[in-house]
Amino acid sequence: EISAPWTFHNLQELRHSASLANKVFLQRDYSDGTTCRFQTKFPSELESRIERPLFEDTVKRLNIYYAEAEKMGGQSYLEGCLACATAYLIFLCMETRYEKVLKKIGRYIQEQNEKIYAPRGLLITDPIERGMRVIEISIYEDRGSSGSCSGSSSTSGSSAR
Amino acid sequence: MLQLGVAEPMRECEYSQISTRSSTPMETPYKKRTPKKRKWQAFPGRNKFYCNGRIMMARQTGVFYLTLVLILITSGLFFTFDCPFLSVQLTPAIPVIGGVLFVFVLGTLFRTSFSDPGVLPRATPDEAADLERQIDVANGSSSGYRPPPRTKEVVINGQTVKLKYCFTCKIFRPPRASHCSLCDNCVERFDHHCPWVGNCVGKRNYRFFYMFILSLSFLTIFIFAFVITHVILRSHRQGFLNTLKDTPASVLEVVVCFFSVWSIVGLSGFHTYLISSNQTTNEDIKGSWSSKRGKDNYNPYSHGNIFTNCCAALCGPLPPSLIDRRGFVQSDTPQPTPPTNGITMYGSTQSQSHMCVQDQCIQSTKFVLQAAATPLMQSEPVILTDEASLPGRTSLGGPCSGALPLGGQPTPPTSTPNLSCDNGMLPTRNDHSEAHHHMDGVHHHFLTPEEAPSPPGMLPCGSPLGHSHTIQGFYNPASQDSLHEDSVRGLVKLSSV
Numbered sequence: 001e002i003s004a005p006w007t008f009h010n011l012q013e014l015r016h017s018a019s020l021a022n023k024v025f026l027q028r029d030y031s032d033g034t035t036c037r038f039q040t041k042f043p044s045e046l047e048s049r050i051e052r053p054l055f056e057d058t059v060k061r062l063n064i065y066y067a068e069a070e071k072m073g074g075q076s077y078l079e080g081c082l083a084c085a086t087a088y089l090i091f092l093c094m095e096t097r098y099e100k101v102l103k104k105i106g107r108y109i110q111e112q113n114e115k116i117y118a119p120r121g122l123l124i125t126d127p128i129e130r131g132m133r134v135i136e137i138s139i140y141e142d143r144g145s146s147g148s149c150s151g152s153s154s155t156s157g158s159s160a161r
Numbered sequence: 162m163l164q165l166g167v168a169e170p171m172r173e174c175e176y177s178q179i180s181t182r183s184s185t186p187m188e189t190p191y192k193k194r195t196p197k198k199r200k201w202q203a204f205p206g207r208n209k210f211y212c213n214g215r216i217m218m219a220r221q222t223g224v225f226y227l228t229l230v231l232i233l234i235t236s237g238l239f240f241t242f243d244c245p246f247l248s249v250q251l252t253p254a255i256p257v258i259g260g261v262l263f264v265f266v267l268g269t270l271f272r273t274s275f276s277d278p279g280v281l282p283r284a285t286p287d288e289a290a291d292l293e294r295q296i297d298v299a300n301g302s303s304s305g306y307r308p309p310p311r312t313k314e315v316v317i318n319g320q321t322v323k324l325k326y327c328f329t330c331k332i333f334r335p336p337r338a339s340h341c342s343l344c345d346n347c348v349e350r351f352d353h354h355c356p357w358v359g360n361c362v363g364k365r366n367y368r369f370f371y372m373f374i375l376s377l378s379f380l381t382i383f384i385f386a387f388v389i390t391h392v393i394l395r396s397h398r399q400g401f402l403n404t405l406k407d408t409p410a411s412v413l414e415v416v417v418c419f420f421s422v423w424s425i426v427g428l429s430g431f432h433t434y435l436i437s438s439n440q441t442t443n444e445d446i447k448g449s450w451s452s453k454r455g456k457d458n459y460n461p462y463s464h465g466n467i468f469t470n471c472c473a474a475l476c477g478p479l480p481p482s483l484i485d486r487r488g489f490v491q492s493d494t495p496q497p498t499p500p501t502n503g504i505t506m507y508g509s510t511q512s513q514s515h516m517c518v519q520d521q522c523i524q525s526t527k528f529v530l531q532a533a534a535t536p537l538m539q540s541e542p543v544i545l546t547d548e549a550s551l552p553g554r555t556s557l558g559g560p561c562s563g564a565l566p567l568g569g570q571p572t573p574p575t576s577t578p579n580l581s582c583d584n585g586m587l588p589t590r591n592d593h594s595e596a597h598h599h600m601d602g603v604h605h606h607f608l609t610p611e612e613a614p615s616p617p618g619m620l621p622c623g624s625p626l627g628h629s630h631t632i633q634g635f636y637n638p639a640s641q642d643s644l645h646e647d648s649v650r651g652l653v654k655l656s657s658v
Contacts, residue, residue: 030317
């Protein structure tokens with residue numbers, strides 16, 4: 001029971017006890033055309049912060065989600081034709097598949113932040129807030145004031161829960 | 162109280178706790194000082210926005226009104242003067258079909274003209290600084306003089322494509338994107354800037370544009386054919402001159418339709434070709450993928466067959482707008498590139514939103530954060546120092562918390578056509594260039610020339626952020642104010658629509 005509040009406090013404590021040290025930007029990977037993909041190259045600034053497999057896992061999963069959003073298959077064609085037939089009014093009541101997937105991505109990023117990145121003093125910004133150009137990862141440095149920070153650092157070793 | 166499992170209710174509790182702790186009176190003075198601004202009001206491109214950010218058009222919209230007037234008047238005359246005769250003499254299906262076509266034409270026109278064509282938001286100062294650093298490292302040159310144009314090469318489907326750096330937007334343009342000099346924006350899959358619809362045609366509105374010109378072709382041919390039919394039928398009874406006296410409007414319609422048909426039908430044919438080969442007007446005119454350039458030159462974006470290309474262009478997924486016009490601006494410090502650190506569109510995640518707020522706090526007040534070197538992961542101490550003049554963080558709350566944004570929006574702003582506005586479109590008497598009026602039905606494609614580079618160098622406030630500097634011994638207490646903002650943000654869930 002003790003670990004949960006510390007994890008919970010982690011994200012909060014990150015705000016008022018940590019300061020922004022650096023930002024790393026993962027650029028887009030255009031080798032597949034104009035579809036949305038991000039480079040999975042592991043930035044050197046994160047080497048001391050997070051384990052490489054965890055990081056690459058996150059980015060790969062994001063790429064999978066974006067590919068799903070932009071996938072052109074039966075469902076997206078159906079949606080497109082239906083939308084055209086209803087003069088796009090149907091989107092007043094329902095959201096496009098792309099938007100649904102973007103929401104899923106937002107939730108995933110939040111979950112990753114809570115579980116993996118915040119305990120390591122990192123935060124991922126949803127690419128949609130950066131115009132889908134980059135994945136911005138902020139690196140925080142702990143100012144080490146409050147006692148809960150020492151608690152958070154003790155649980156920083158634990159990864160996903 | 163603190164139970165494992167669901168994190169969200171806990172967050173709710175926590176936020177409400179923090180809010181009671183926070184002194185609410187402290188926020189309201191700041192709130193009153195700076196009014197909330199929507200992002201479209203701070204948009205750096207040369208666009209016009211109506212209906213509180215729901216409608217987005219290019220700056221010069223005179224020709225758009227001409228288009229609208231032509232369509233309305235011709236169709237109006239047709240329905241008023243020709244349809245009564247034709248529906249009686251031939252079939253009432255004629256006005257019905259005409260009506261359907263007319264509504265479709267207007268709908269697609271509005272959708273093309275009013276929606277975001279796929280504008281790429283400009284880089285945040287941090288991103289721009291990061292890119293500049295990378296380029297400087299690659300070039301090996303020192304900043305101070307304007308470096309040569311920057312390009313990156315990428316291989317797409319076996320073809321080498323050059324990505325150019327946009328000096329205005331401070332990004333490397335994605336493939337097929339281009340900077341529209343009229344609107345001063347980078348647009349994804351840029352086709353052309355169309356003055357007739359008063360907007361750029363890009364990734365997000367290309368299908369509407371195509372449907373507009375296609376349906377307009379049908380409408381024009383339809384009206385032309387049936388007005389001629391009408392005149393002929395009447396002339397059989399009354400004679401030609403009497404007919405002209407009875408229905409003088411028909412003459413006007415025939416003239417308008419005659420001159421429009423060539424250009425519009427021609428344009429539809431041209432765009433049908435472009436869609437089937439998955440090219441943009443830009444690429445076609447430049448001959449980017451023509452075999453004349455080289456034997457191995459081919460279009461890497463084409464899906465191979467015409468059917469797939471058409472389906473992809475017309476029925477593919479429609480990406481949402483990246484510029485979040487109706488979101489609220491967080492910082493009210495004017496910046497050369499607009500603050501794209503905004504609220505998320507899809508249900509704010511407190512971590513990101515708070516971090517954005519913190520970013521803005523740091524940037525806008527240029528505060529020196531001197532932290533003790535106690536890293537979380539016990540790596541070597543890396544400290545942030547920022548430009549600053551303020552000694553304490555308590556005064557930090559001022560400019561930042563003034564722009565208290567509301568939480569995420571329920572739906573992204575531009576996916577719905579939203580043709581109904583409260584106050585209708587606000588016509589502006591712009592200084593549209595006379596050159597537009599001289600176009601005699603020939604579709605004028607505005608191709609974007611290469612963007613003239615603007616003076617280089619970092620943005621004034623962004624440069625030192627994120628760079629690690631010397632270690633200081635000071636310690637500054639955390640900002641209470643950013644916490645307050647976060648808590649308020651957490652409480653206020655949805656912004657107004």
